[in-house]
Amino acid sequence: MQSPLDRANSAPPVPARPSGPTWLVTPGITPARFDTAVGSGAEVVLLDLEDSVPTRSKADARAVVLAFAGARTREVSGPLLGVRINAVDGAEGLRDLAAMGEEGLWPDLVVVPKVESGREIEAVVQAARGAQAAPKVWALIESPRGVVGLADIVRTPDLSGVLFGAADYAAAAGCQLTSRAMWYPRAQLVTAAAAAGIPAVDSPFFSLDDQDGLRRDAMDAVELGFAGKVAVHPRQLSVIAQAFAPSPRELEAARAVLDAASAVAKAGGVITTADGGMVGPPLVEAARAVVRRAGHRPAVTTTSVTKAS
Structure with missing residues (x-):
């Protein structure tokens, strides 16, 4: 009997599919939720190996995420499957890339966290050179240094898009996690992405029970020019979809x-x-x-x- 890794490796590459405005991030440590995320209606499902996975569980999460993503990306229908790897300037990020390369289990897209220069993107693009179907590489901008370096980052060859990480940005900048405080870095991100001809996707809204706040935040994202927004729970998806659809x-x-x-x-x-x-x-x-x-x-x-x- 073939293992999940063998089945994923033997399957043909999937045709490229465009992303959409609704992204759903799911912790890589909770494989029971993966199928639910895929069936949620999100256009991009992002399995997370970084912040949501404690250090002691990184190896286990990596194995189940890559097996699942490697198999699902060869499905013709359904959402795009992405993986947020660990930062590539650390050991866990390098292990993520090595595992993807050795097993050939590249997802549809790879999100690189804590990007502050084009070098991080170049490292991931280079690691994926031998893939049957190279993943799209997205940069997650979540620090003041990353915002300041946007002009360099968005010019990196083979960069497919950028995402904004509001929570980490607010912590690093010492500001509050409010719409007004985030307006400047969000506008900077959208402007740099537009100049480079790539899409920008907005940060999640973290108050799960505040649907009105989510709606306002999503409408802010539309007004600024974001192409989509990340959800942290499936019940946020319909609000995001409605915000990004024209009235x-x-x-x-x-x-x-x-x-x-x-x-x-x-x-x-x-x-x-x-x-x-x-x-x-x-x-x-x-x-x-x-x-x-x-x-x-x-x-x-x-x-x-x-x-x-």
Whole structure:
């Protein structure tokens, strides 16, 4: 009988799939919850080997996480499977990478914690060079030094995205874990990611019983430009999904902009109006983003509309 490692190694690589706005993090020390996480509806399930696993349990958690993730990533359907490894400047992080490389059990994506320079990302990318299907590598930014170093970090080749770790950031900065205190580092993260053409995903909201607070925090993330948000419990997922989905009014307004842009493009490509507002390339692109969030792909392009002279 094949072991889980043998079955995972013998399976064909999975086709690449895009991530979405709902991420769910699950402690790597609780394998009984893995299937529940996969069936939760989250678009990315992140199995954690770092903060949620005590030192004495690292080896056991590593074995079950890699066996599970290595098998599940070869499934065509279901969420993306990710693993948050330990920091690569320490022994446990190096053991995580060595185990993935030796067993060939690379998940869909690897989240690298406590990133403060591009070197940490380069180490993980290099370790995954021989994988059948190389994982996407994401940087978790959770310190003032990491925020200051964002310009260097986001330029690292093969970096797929960045996540924000608010709790560690607040502890390191000596500030409170509030929306106002986190506004600056979150904005910095989104700006750097946008400049590099990669997505940014927001930190979890840690008060499990405060759904209104979660909703406000998720709407802040949408307003800032985050592509998604991490949940720490499945019951947070629906609130996050609703926040990142455009409202019917937003969708109607976006479609009106795109209809106006299409009409004016056919008539010669000059700037126009929709619902009393000016319509030009930036607004058309914003409308396209709203419609994409709703799962539609409009045909109009921003190059079809030119600014007024």
